[in-house]
Amino acid sequence: MEASLTRALSYGLIIFIILAGKAFALPGRTSKTRADVPLDSTARSWDYAIPSHVQNGVARARFDIPTTGSKLDTGALLTLDSPQISLINSSVFDWWYFDAVSESDPRESLTVTFFTSTAAAFPWLPSNESSVLIAYLWASFTNGTVFEEYVPATIATVAGGENASSPSSGSWSSTGLSWAVSQDDLSQYETLEPHLPCGITSDTTTLEIAPHIGWVALKPDAVGQVDISVKGSRLQFQGPAYHDKNWSDQPFDKSVHSWYWGHGQIGPYSVIWFSYLALNHSSDTTYVSSYVARDGQVLVSSCNSTMLTVRPIGDPETCARYPPQGGDVPDGFHLEFDLGQEGWLKANVSGTRIAGDGKHYLRWAGKMTGEVSQSSTDQGNTAHSVESLLTGSVIYEQFVLAE
Incomplete structure (x- = not known):
């Protein structure tokens, strides 16, 4: 160089x-x-x-x-x-x-x-x-x-x-x-x-996304x-x-079963996601951290597990199992962010591999496409509104240590 x-x-x-x-x-x-x-x-x-x-x-x-x-x-x-x-x-x-x-x-x-x-x-x-x-x-x-x-x-x-x-x-x-x-x-x-795992709280703010x-x-x-x-x-x-x-x-391999992480821009939104399973995890314990800002204004900064879902895209029997296993190489990921009163941001990411060993660690750079949907109820009728298709750039990675 x-x-x-x-x-x-x-x-x-x-x-x-x-x-x-x-x-x-x-x-x-x-x-x-x-x-x-x-x-x-x-x-x-x-x-x-x-x-x-x-x-x-x-x-x-x-x-x-x-x-x-x-x-x-x-x-x-x-x-x-x-x-x-x-x-x-x-x-x-x-x-x-x-x-x-x-x-x-x-x-x-x-x-x-x-x-x-x-x-x-x-x-x-x-x-x-x-x-x-x-x-x-x-x-x-x-x-x-x-x-x-x-x-x-x-x-x-x-x-x-x-x-x-x-x-x-x-x-x-x-x-x-x-x-x-x-x-x-x-x-x-x-x-x-900055985005901290659970946002900023009074008195003491945690910097721990998951144990250790x-x-x-x-x-x-x-x-x-x-x-x-x-x-x-x-x-x-x-x-x-x-x-x-x-x-x-x-050590990393004493803590991690798997983690999905990424960040990107999609339309006027900036997003970060982190979805983590600890080694020897129970099936219902997912550690997450989500961040969404629109035009620089933060809408979500939370570690509430109900506000973010990240799942691999591909064959659920081989490359896109969840919980994942070592060797799984998904086609991409589907993301769902709960924006509260702002609705839901749903997006897919896919990309070109730019780092990793091909089995336990992979990083990609690519595209993000999605939409923001909102629901409203008026006189017992529910109406849904969807923003036009949003696109942007993204970098994301996965670690999977479980065999």
Whole structure:
């Protein structure tokens, strides 16, 4: 990959990519060790150096934050992008995820993930790497070509907060991959409300989508501009962009039976879905999180399991079983979001595979089509109204560990 710059998210959140050029140097500052992450409080600012080796000791995870009223203050908001695990031993993971997909051709996409984990904790990382710091990049093109590359880092720095030079920044040193939020754009960063698993509640807000799984969508919907060169092929597009992070205090395969996740734009609506079955789950326990905004105004931000249904599309005897089994590769997914008084958003997603091992993990970029329907009753008669067919772009994935 040639030296290049990717503005993957608007509002000042930038990913820098220089995989074949001069690597970024570690900033000249003194940082705390990873074991000093104060997970029991909301720090006003933070600056941590994460070593590349596996750390000894018991790791703690942050799964909730203190909140006041229905809004996050600036300190709590920026803490969401900080490390959420106190140290990286062989059993935990913590990662920062960014993606963008073309609004004109969803076969074009870019994904970058900054991992702090071992392969023992997250099995899709390279097992032969000794570094717990892996920067991963995926790029897909209109001709169906998918480029995938990872680079281990020697050290990572993650910093941010109200008094920092950048509200949120990270650098996986020696990989050429980093991100940063412009201080000038902090006001816009604050106004783009993040999606937390169950929305924001007073006193304490949970960051746990399911037992032992933390998740927050810091940028539910932004505008991405991508312009990079990959092996001599240029990837240039504009479209929906997104940033979230996941973490856990135990190995991925000790928690997950399956998860369906995705985000996209459909007409004037921005959507995120997460539907999760825990390992050894009971048949009636589905953990979900749904987010729907229309023209930037949030309509739904909830973990109520009655407000979201996600089901695979395809042959129910083979590729689209539910609960799913390892090896199931559905044709797509059917989504139903309960919008309350706004009605129902029902949509189908399908796409081109852009990542995965073909059996237990798959990610796609593609199209979303659907409609919003409403019902009203007048003098005992029920009337139904349906918006015209809506379309848009989407990125989505599934993990299925059950055999």
